[in-house]
Amino acid sequence: MTNRINMRGAWNRISRNYQTDHKIPTDFVHYGPNCPNEDQLRLIGDVRDKRVLEIGCGGGQCAIAFAKRGAVATGVDLSDAQIEFAQRLAAREGARSGFCGATSRIFRPLRMPARTSSSPPTR
Numbered sequence: 001m002t003n004r005i006n007m008r009g010a011w012n013r014i015s016r017n018y019q020t021d022h023k024i025p026t027d028f029v030h031y032g033p034n035c036p037n038e039d040q041l042r043l044i045g046d047v048r049d050k051r052v053l054e055i056g057c058g059g060g061q062c063a064i065a066f067a068k069r070g071a072v073a074t075g076v077d078l079s080d081a082q083i084e085f086a087q088r089l090a091a092r093e094g095a096r097s098g099f100c101g102a103t104s105r106i107f108r109p110l111r112m113p114a115r116t117s118s119s120p121p122t123r
Helices: 007-022 061-068 080-093
Strands: 051-055 072-077 097-101
Touching: 007 080, 051 061, 061 072, 061 080, 061 097, 072 080, 080 097
Parallel strands: 051 072, 072 097
Antiparallel strands: none
């Protein structure tokens, strides 16, 4: 028998410490710790006046970075605590971005190719 992990609860519990410990910048789009960032890889290109949806946005740092580059950015995450952090951070940074909480169920009807957070968009 497999024990189910409550990911929403887990992230809600560790969110504050995670954000304090990692201090993720909003100056560039990142692909993970110790990885090259979008400014180095140039996988996405110009996002001015484009809509960007970041699924699993956490504290919203990438969505805010996209907004700073002229995109209308929306971030979605399971963790209410992470979404609250993202909303406060976006307001503090004056970023044109929105954030909302979600469950994995809302994404089930979507039929799209599998992507990871580091997958470049299809052209």
